[in-house]
Structure formats: C-alpha cells, structure tokens
Amino acid sequence: MSEPLSPVPRPEGEEDELLRIWATPKGWRLPTAVNNTVIGLLYLGAAFVFFVAAGILALIMRTQLALPEQELVSQDLYNQMFTVHGTTMMFLFAVPAMEALGVLLLPQMLAARDLPFPRLSAFAVWAYVVGGTVFFLTIFIDLAPAGGWFMYPPLTLMEYQPGDNADFWLLGIGFIEISAIAGAIEIIVGVLRTRPPGMSLDKLPIFGWAMLIFAGMIMVAFPAVILATMLLEIERAFGWPFFTAELGGDPLLWQHLFWFFGHPEVYIIFLPAAGLVSMIVPTAARKPLVGFNLIVVALIATGFFSFGLWVHHMFTTGIPGLSLAFFSAASMAVAIPSGIQFFSWIATFAASERKIEFNTPTLFVLGMLFIFLIGGLTGVMVAMVPFNWQAHDTYFIVAHMHYVMIGGMVFPLFATFYYWVPIVGKRRLSERLGRWSFWLIFIGFNVAFFPMHISGLMGMPRRVWTYPAELGVGPFNLVSTIGAYMIAAGVLVFIIDLVRNFRVGEGGQDNPFGAGTLEFLPQDVYSTRSIPHVSSRYPLWDDPDLPRSVAAGEQYLPDAPTGGRETIVTSAIHAKPQYIVQMPGPGWTHVIAAVFTAACFLLLTVKIVVPAMLCALVAVGAVLTWVWSIDKGPDAGPVSIGGGITLPVYVTGPISHGWWAMMVLWVVAGSLFIAFVFSYLYLWTVSPEVWLAGREFLPQLGWPLGAGVLMLGAAAVMRLSRRALPSPGERNLLAPLAVLAAASLAGAGITAEIYGHWTSGLRPTASSYGAMVYLGAILTAQLVLAIAIMSGFCAARVLAGKLDRVRWASLENTSLLLYYTTAQFLIALILIHGFPHVMGGAP
Amino acid sequence: MSEPARDTRFLRRTLTSLSGILIWAAHFGLVYGVQHVACREGAGWTGFVKPVIYLATVLAAALMGLVAAKARSWLAPDDPGAPDVSIFLRAVTHILLVLSLFGVLATTASAVLLPTCGALR
Numbered sequence: 001m002s003e004p005l006s007p008v009p010r011p012e013g014e015e016d017e018l019l020r021i022w023a024t025p026k027g028w029r030l031p032t033a034v035n036n037t038v039i040g041l042l043y044l045g046a047a048f049v050f051f052v053a054a055g056i057l058a059l060i061m062r063t064q065l066a067l068p069e070q071e072l073v074s075q076d077l078y079n080q081m082f083t084v085h086g087t088t089m090m091f092l093f094a095v096p097a098m099e100a101l102g103v104l105l106l107p108q109m110l111a112a113r114d115l116p117f118p119r120l121s122a123f124a125v126w127a128y129v130v131g132g133t134v135f136f137l138t139i140f141i142d143l144a145p146a147g148g149w150f151m152y153p154p155l156t157l158m159e160y161q162p163g164d165n166a167d168f169w170l171l172g173i174g175f176i177e178i179s180a181i182a183g184a185i186e187i188i189v190g191v192l193r194t195r196p197p198g199m200s201l202d203k204l205p206i207f208g209w210a211m212l213i214f215a216g217m218i219m220v221a222f223p224a225v226i227l228a229t230m231l232l233e234i235e236r237a238f239g240w241p242f243f244t245a246e247l248g249g250d251p252l253l254w255q256h257l258f259w260f261f262g263h264p265e266v267y268i269i270f271l272p273a274a275g276l277v278s279m280i281v282p283t284a285a286r287k288p289l290v291g292f293n294l295i296v297v298a299l300i301a302t303g304f305f306s307f308g309l310w311v312h313h314m315f316t317t318g319i320p321g322l323s324l325a326f327f328s329a330a331s332m333a334v335a336i337p338s339g340i341q342f343f344s345w346i347a348t349f350a351a352s353e354r355k356i357e358f359n360t361p362t363l364f365v366l367g368m369l370f371i372f373l374i375g376g377l378t379g380v381m382v383a384m385v386p387f388n389w390q391a392h393d394t395y396f397i398v399a400h401m402h403y404v405m406i407g408g409m410v411f412p413l414f415a416t417f418y419y420w421v422p423i424v425g426k427r428r429l430s431e432r433l434g435r436w437s438f439w440l441i442f443i444g445f446n447v448a449f450f451p452m453h454i455s456g457l458m459g460m461p462r463r464v465w466t467y468p469a470e471l472g473v474g475p476f477n478l479v480s481t482i483g484a485y486m487i488a489a490g491v492l493v494f495i496i497d498l499v500r501n502f503r504v505g506e507g508g509q510d511n512p513f514g515a516g517t518l519e520f521l522p523q524d525v526y527s528t529r530s531i532p533h534v535s536s537r538y539p540l541w542d543d544p545d546l547p548r549s550v551a552a553g554e555q556y557l558p559d560a561p562t563g564g565r566e567t568i569v570t571s572a573i574h575a576k577p578q579y580i581v582q583m584p585g586p587g588w589t590h591v592i593a594a595v596f597t598a599a600c601f602l603l604l605t606v607k608i609v610v611p612a613m614l615c616a617l618v619a620v621g622a623v624l625t626w627v628w629s630i631d632k633g634p635d636a637g638p639v640s641i642g643g644g645i646t647l648p649v650y651v652t653g654p655i656s657h658g659w660w661a662m663m664v665l666w667v668v669a670g671s672l673f674i675a676f677v678f679s680y681l682y683l684w685t686v687s688p689e690v691w692l693a694g695r696e697f698l699p700q701l702g703w704p705l706g707a708g709v710l711m712l713g714a715a716a717v718m719r720l721s722r723r724a725l726p727s728p729g730e731r732n733l734l735a736p737l738a739v740l741a742a743a744s745l746a747g748a749g750i751t752a753e754i755y756g757h758w759t760s761g762l763r764p765t766a767s768s769y770g771a772m773v774y775l776g777a778i779l780t781a782q783l784v785l786a787i788a789i790m791s792g793f794c795a796a797r798v799l800a801g802k803l804d805r806v807r808w809a810s811l812e813n814t815s816l817l818l819y820y821t822t823a824q825f826l827i828a829l830i831l832i833h834g835f836p837h838v839m840g841g842a843p
Numbered sequence: 844m845s846e847p848a849r850d851t852r853f854l855r856r857t858l859t860s861l862s863g864i865l866i867w868a869a870h871f872g873l874v875y876g877v878q879h880v881a882c883r884e885g886a887g888w889t890g891f892v893k894p895v896i897y898l899a900t901v902l903a904a905a906l907m908g909l910v911a912a913k914a915r916s917w918l919a920p921d922d923p924g925a926p927d928v929s930i931f932l933r934a935v936t937h938i939l940l941v942l943s944l945f946g947v948l949a950t951t952a953s954a955v956l957l958p959t960c961g962a963l964r
C-alpha cells in the first residue's frame with residue numbers, strides 16, 4: 001500500500017474522457033480502428049483463418065495419400081497444394097500469429113496505452129490481410145506457385161515455370177515480408193521505449209524479451225529473402241541472369257539467401273512461443289520462473305546462433321566437408337539454449353508447492369514439451385551430415401519439421417488462446433471443450449506424424465502426389481491420414497468453443513489464473529486506468545493492492561493531459577520516464593494505403609503495369625496524408641504525470657521514438673545491403689571469369705568520383721537545411737529550397753552511377769556481373785526515391801508552417817535516411833568500382 | 844521543467860552485454876568466408892585456411908577474456924543505489940560469453956578434424 005502517485009479521488013468525468021478518446025469506432029467505421037487490441041485481434045484472427053485454410057489443404061493432401069495410387073488430385077494440383085500449404089503456414093500463419101500476439105499482448109504486459117506507432121501496425125495488418133487472401137485464392141484458379149515453399153531455381157525460372165504462378169509467390173510473399181518488417185519495427189520500439197516507469201530491462205517479462213529478439217531476427221533475416229525474391233523476380237521478368245549458370249549466375253545463391261532467412265525463420269516462430277510458455281508456466285506453478293537470466297541469455301543466443309545454421313539445409317549440394325562441419329557445429333550449439341529453456345520450465349514446475357492444476361493452458365504447454373522434445377531430437381539427428389544424406393527429402397523430414405513447428409508453435413498458441421482470452425473477452429473459454437480439443441489434437445498429431453518417420457526411413461520421398469503399393473508404406477500413410485482427421489476434429493472443437501464462448505468486451509474475472517504480470521490488471525479500451533510504477537518481475541504477486549490502486553487512478557497518467565491518445569515513453573534500459581508521446585487515433589488513410597499497396601503488388605504480378613502505378617500513386621498519397629497529421633508539435637505540454645514528474649510532449653533527437661524507429665530502419669536497410677554484398681562476392685567466387693570480363697566495362701574513375709561527391713553534397717546540404725529552418729510559427733523559402741536541393745543532388749548522384757555503367761556498354765542481361773552492378777544501383781535508387789518523396793513532404797510542411805526549428809521530426813527522419821543512404825552508396829561505389837581491379841582474378 | 848532523463852550509454856551497455864555472441868558471429872563469418880573463398884580459388888590459397896582459423900580462435904578467446912575482465916566496470920550502474928540492472932546485465936554478459944566460447948571452439952574443432960576443402964564421400 002504505497003502512497004498514491006496521483007492524487008485521489010480522481011476528478012469526475014476523467015474516466016469518461018479516456019473512454020471517449022480511446023473508443024473503438026463502430027459499424028462501417030470499424031476498419032479505421034487502430035487500438036492494439038482491435039488490430040491485434042484482427043491480425044490473430046486472420047492468421048488463424050489462414051491456419052485453418054492451409055490445414056484444409058493438408059487434409060486434402062492426406063486424403064490423396066491415404067492409399068497408394070489414388071487419383072483424387074492431379075500431380076500438378078498436388079504440387080500447388082503443398083506449396084501453398086507450406087507457404088501459407090510459414091508466412092501467413094506462423095509469423096503473423098506471433099507478431100499479432102506481440103501487438104495484442106505487449107502493450108497490456110507493459111501497461112502502455114498502445115504501441116508507439118498504432119497506424120503503422122494497422123497498416124501492416126491490412127496489407128497482410130489483403131495480400132495474403134489474394135495469394136491464398138490463387139490455388140482455386142490454377143495460378144498457385146508449385147515450386148515448394150522454398151521455391152528453388154532453376155525449377156522456378158521462367159523456362160521451367162512459365163505463367164504467373166511463381167510470381168504470385170515472389171511478389172505476394174515479398175510484400176508480406178515488408179509488412180512483417182513494419183510490425184517488427186513497432187515491436188522493437190514498443191518493447192524498448194513504452195515500458196512502464198521502473199520496469200528496467202531486468203524486469204521485462206520474458207515474452208517481451210522473446211518479442212525483442214524475434215523482431216531483431218526479422219530485421220536481419222527477412223531482408224535476405226526480400227533480396228532473393230527481388231533477384232528471382234527480376235530474372236523472371238527482365239532476364240537478368242542471377243541464377244542462370246551459363247551467364248555466370250548460380251542457383252545455389254538462392255539457397256544461401258533463402259536459408260539464411262529460412263533457418264532463423266524456424267526460431268523466429270519458436271522464440272515467441274517459448275516466451276509465451278515462460279509466461280504460462282510460472283502462473284501454473286505459482287512460482288517465479290527459475291533461471292530468468294539464463295532464459296534471457298538462451299533467447300539471445302538462439303537468436304544469434306540460428307544465423308549460423310543455414311547451410312544445414314544444403315548438406316547435399318556438394319559443398320566442402322569442412323564448411324558443412326561449421327554449420328553442423330552451430331546446429332549443435334543452438335541446442336544448448338533450447339535445452340536451458342526446457343530445464344527451466346521443468347524446474348519451475350518442480351518448484352511449485354501446490355498441486356499443479358491441469359487446466360487447458362497447462363495441458364497444451366505439457367503437450368508442447370513432449371512434442372517439441374521429439375522434434376528437437378530428430379533435429380539433432382538430421383544435423384549430422386551422414387544421417388542427413390539418408391533422410392534428405394524424405395517423409396522423415398516432413399515428420400521432423402511438423403514436430404518442431406506444431407510442437408514449438410501451434411501448441412503454445414492454443415495454450416495462449418485459453419490463457420489470455422480473459423483479457424480481451426468477456427469470459428473464459430470452456431475448460432471441458434478445451435480438454436477435448438487438446439486430447440484430439442495431441443493424440444491426432446502423434447498418430448499423424450509419428451508414422452511419417454518410419455515411412456520416410458522406408459524410402460517415401462516428400463512432395464510426391466502418390467506412391468506405388470509395392471513400397472510398403474501404405475499402412476503408415478493410412479494411419480497418418482486418420483491422425484490428420486483427428487487433428488481437424490480437435491481444431492473444430494476449438495472453433496465451436498470460440499463461437500460459443502468468445503465475446504470481445506469487458507467483464508468476468510480480471511485475473512482468473514492468478515498470474516503475476518501486468519496484462520491481468522483491470523483493463524478497458526484505454527488499457528489500464530493509470531500506468532503503474534513497477535519494481536519487481538511479478539508486480540501482481542508482490543503487491544496485491546496494485547490492481548485496485550491502478551484502477552482507482554492512483555498511478556501515473558490517470559488522465560489525458562494533451563486531450564488525445566498518448567502514453568509514457570521511458571528510457572530503454574532503466575525505464576525512466578522521458579516524455580509523453582502523442583499518438584494518432586482512427587483513420588482511413590492507412591487502410592487506403594494498405595489496400596492500394598497490396599493492389600499495386602498484385603497488379604504487377606500479372607503484369608498490368610499502368611494501373612499498378614496508379615495504385616502506387618494512390619498509396620503514396622494516402623501515406624503522405626496520414627503522416628501529415630502525425631507530428632502534433634509541442635504546444636500541449638509540458639504535462640504532469642503524477643509522482644511529481646513533469647514531462648515534455650514533444651522531443652526530437654536520440655531520445656525520441658521516431659529516431660529509434662529510424663535506427664531500426666538503418667539496420668533493416670543495412671541487412672539488405674549486406675545480403676547484396678554477400679551475393680556479389682558469392683557470384684564472383686563462382687564465376688571469376690565473368691568478373692574478369694566485366695573489368696573491360698568499368699567506367700572511367702570520374703564517374704564514381706562524381707557520383708560520390710554529389711551524394712556527399714546531398715548529405716551536407718541536408719545537414720545545413722536544418723539551420724535554415726524558420727523559428728516556430730514562421731515560414732520561409734530557404735529551408736524548402738535547401739531540402740529539395742539535397743534531394744536533387746542525391747538523385748543526380750545515383751543517376752551518374754547508372755549512366756556511367758550504361759555508357760561504358762555494360763548490360764544487366766549479358767552476365768551475372770552486369771546484373772549485380774545494376775542491382776547495387778537499384779538498392780540505392782529506391783532509397784533515393786523515398787528521400788525525394790520525403791523531401792517534398794518536408795518542403796510542403798515548412799511552407800504550411802508545420803515544420804520549424806523545434807518541430808522538425810520530419811526533416812530529422814529524412815536526414816537520417818539520407819545519411820544512411822550516403823554511407824551505403826559510398827561503400828557500394830568502392831565495392832563496384834574497386835573490387836574488380838583488386839580481385840578480378842589473374843588472366 | 845528539467846531535461847528528460849537520458850538513457851546513458853545504451854550502446855555501450857548493449858554491445859558489452861552482447862559481446863560474446865558478437866565475437867562468435869565475427870569469428871564464424873570470417874572462418875566460413877576465408878575457407879569458402881580459399882577453396883574456390885584453390886592452389887596456393889588453401890594452405891592459409893587452417894592457420895587463419897586458429898589465429899582467429901585465439902583472438903576471439905582473448906577478446907572474450909578481455910570482456911569478462913572488464914564487464915564490471917563497463918556495466919557499472921548509473922546510480923550506485925540501484926544496482927539491479929547492472930547485476931542482470933553482468934550475468935547476461937558472462938553466460939553469453941561462456942556459450943559463445945563453446946560455439947567458437949566447436950567451429951574450430953571442425954577445422955582440427957577435417958581436411959580443408961575435400962568434399963565428403
């Protein structure tokens with residue numbers, strides 16, 4: 001019972017004001033909502049629908065495979081089905097479901113009113129819903145890709161897969177990844193900067209840690225596959241030979257890039273799920289998690305180690321044995337942190353002083369432990385190179401990966417549904433139906449997938465639409481199919497439970513399971529009535545009075561001092577209050593932007609270029625309108641948040657959340673660029689002769705020098721333009737001119753680079769060398785395009801009196817992007833113009 | 844109104860805490876890169892691979908030792924009265940160092956045991 005931080009009783013009408021500000025739009029305006037609970041539910045719901053849809057495809061496949069030599073689906077349709085099943089499960093279900101839980105649960109766990117960029121997450125969700133739906137629908141019109149979920153060239157090159165099918169994968173999935181990155185930016189800044197005062201990093205709930213690592217991994221891994229999809233799409237559309245061996249390309253480049261993303265992807269899915277388990281287990285045991293520090297380390301180590309594993313998917317490609325051994329070693333190293341988490345969960349259960357109640361969430365957690373353990377063991381088996389050679393591309397792998405993914409992710413997800421429904425719903429889900437659902441899924445899963453280990457070892461290859469009876473795997477397949485139907489029944493029971501018992505809204509018990517973390521505080525649309533001061537890992541256990549105090553408005557920020565949506569931003573390590581962020585409310589612009597971005601990509605897929613460009617214009621226009629009103633300026637502050645703390649409502653520079661988002665963006669762009677440098681160097685090692693021939697086409701030194709000077713000039717002018725900004729309340733012409741001049745210089749720089757190569761006679765279609773050179777320019781050019789648009793935006797804002805010396809966040813962000821671009825461009829110039837001289841290879 | 848509290852030394856604290864695993868990553872990238880390139884280039888290059896790997900390993904281990912010795916001062920709390928975060932970050936740093944050292948040694952062990960470029964049969 002500590003002293004109230006804010007004076008009580010709170011004034012009449014204060015809560016109504018909060019309710020009004022945070023109200024969810026009703027009726028046809030519902031799509032404009034940005035509240036993290038609404039958006040998070042939409043996100044999670046969509047992911048679940050994709051799970052069911054891809055599951056139905058799986059059932060059809062299993063039905064086809066139930067008996068030898070059946071003809072239910074054709075071979076080609078089967079190929080499309082496993083491709084769409086795998087792709088949907090990985091890209092449209094697993095990652096989005098975890099990201100959705102981040103959006104839904106993080107602000108509640110951090111007692112923040114919302115994540116720092118509400119419209120950005122809403123944008124990401126809508127883009128994903130529209131893009132994902134269209135992608136999935138292609139299966140019904142024979143337009144679905146058929147190259148497997150990892151889409152290896154040369155099979156996926158135009159020659160072997162004509163038609164738009166593969167392009168739907170490339171553009172559709174590439175686009176969804178961009179949306180995932182947007183979500184990751186939100187999560188990183190959210191976890192680091194919107195924690196409640198006092199929640200220093202050592203008190204951040206494990207799920208927060210898991211999401212932080214998850215988002216960090218997305219930042220590094222997804223750019224690699226985005227680059228890969230760019231390469232393949234460019235090769236398919238314009239014939240730049242990145243993967244065509246006779247022109248110096250290499251199909252293995254795809255495998256490197258894809259698995260540099262693809263292996264971490266498995267952990268990207270698993271880590272948040274493990275984080276969820278680390279939240280549920282302590283509650284079930286009524287004991288703090290054993291080995292908190294160890295678990296944090298395990299999450300971090302898994303995140304990093306998982307990037308040293310990618311080649312273990314390529315053990316059969318003829319790479320030298322020692323290289324394989326490096327990756328095999330890392331594959332074993334990564335098992336240690338997983339083991340740490342396992343033992344910690346078991347130890348926490350063991351530490352419990354009361355009888356563990358086997359309620360539905362606990363059951364699903366235990367199911368996960370069992371299944372994931374088996375998946376992990378077969379994982380260690382396939383990490384051994386000699387065994388891998390035997391099992392590669394058989395049903396043993398299908399069994400292994402489903403044990404890992406369903407055990408590691410689907411079971412925790414169902415535990416999550418049962419455990420966290422009370423914080424968004426009016427009542428709990430049914431325990432009785434929950435148990436039915438659990439046992440059906442658990443038994444069904446093992447019945448379905450365990451026999452696949454055996455049929456695999458007996459020689460049944462994966463990705464076959466049927467098999468001869470003589471192979472002797474018929475009985476195992478029949479059992480597998482029966483198991484698949486049991487899983488389906490279990491999922492159906494869960495859906496029935498949802499339909500009967502899930503009602504969004506307030507009511508019921510706030511903390512039915514007796515958890516210790518903040519998401520079980522009393523909540524309403526504004527999240528918690530006031531934002532608590534946190535001084536331990538399980539505040540609800542350590543201060544039983546906290547829920548009352550929070551609900552009475554005794555803690556920080558019980559009101560809405562700026563009259564709009566806002567939350568407290570705290571420092572990244574110590575969580576000291578720094579300022580109040582003013583956040584946007586509902587709106588159409590981000591929805592329109594999302595829909596038209598999706599439309600643009602989809603039209604490009606089917607090569608309808610002009611309407612696609614029109615959609616792009618609409619999307620950009622919508623984004624600009626949306627961000628126009630975001631920067632609210634310092635006028636409403638400073639404000640008092642209680643506890644004697646007064647905070648500004650507007651900051652720029654290294655403490656602002658916008659600056660942090662830009663830093664995250666630097667990392668994303670940097671990862672993309674590093675993936676490019678890797679690809680460039682990789683193709684050189686494969687085809688040094690093409691590089692040697694390329695030396696002839698190197699432009700005169702004047703071209704790169706000029707280009708570099710122009711870009712540096714752009715950065716300098718941009719830096720100076722800040723000085724030219726008018727004082728608050730005024731406008732001028734000098735600042736807009738300077739900003740636009742900077743953008744023009746940058747444009748001139750990248751044009752010089754491209755033109756230099758062109759006049760020297762280099763063509764991107766002639767060899768992989770040329771293709772790489774022009775690709776490097778494209779990577780910079782797209783940043784310059786963004787800078788040009790942002791500069792126009794800044795110029796307009798100065799003219800409108802909305803950008804001045806104090807209120808200059810837009811210009812700050814533009815400058816930061818330009819500084820990054822300059823650095824990347826200079827490195828690229830040195831690589832492209834210097835490397836062939838040094839390492840062109842002796843004739 | 845005073846200036847809002849800044850988070851002092853975020854970058855230093857983060858890099859120190861993560862140094863073990865960052866060193867592992869650098870070691871891994873270097874070792875794999877050198878071996879890959881040397882084996883592609885062939886004759887004249889391959890002899891360097893193993894010495895480079897061993898050297899990198901010694902260097903990595905030495906760096907890790909340095910961090911271990913310095914962690915306490917690099918992670919000293921802002922406010923001596925509130926040591927929680929520093930204790931936590933120190934624990935993270937040290938455990939990560941141990942795990943990463945294991946990773947580095949596992950990589951090196953491969954180099955001890957296998958020929959530089961030969962494919963497995």
Ligand code: HEM
Binds near residue numbers: 149150409463464
């Ligand atoms: C719910 C029950 C599920 C069943 C019955 C099922 C069944 C199947 C089947 C029959 C295949 C095709 C095997 C082949 O022909 O090679 C397959 C492939 C695959 N599944 Fe599942 N699956 C399920 C859930 C999942 C989940 C939850 C994920 C991921 C989170 C997943 C990811 C994959 C992937 C990545 C492939 C490989 C696709 C490819 O070869 O390109 N599945 N699954």
Ligand SMILES: [Cu+2]
Binds near residue numbers: 263266309310313
């Ligand atoms: Cu892997």
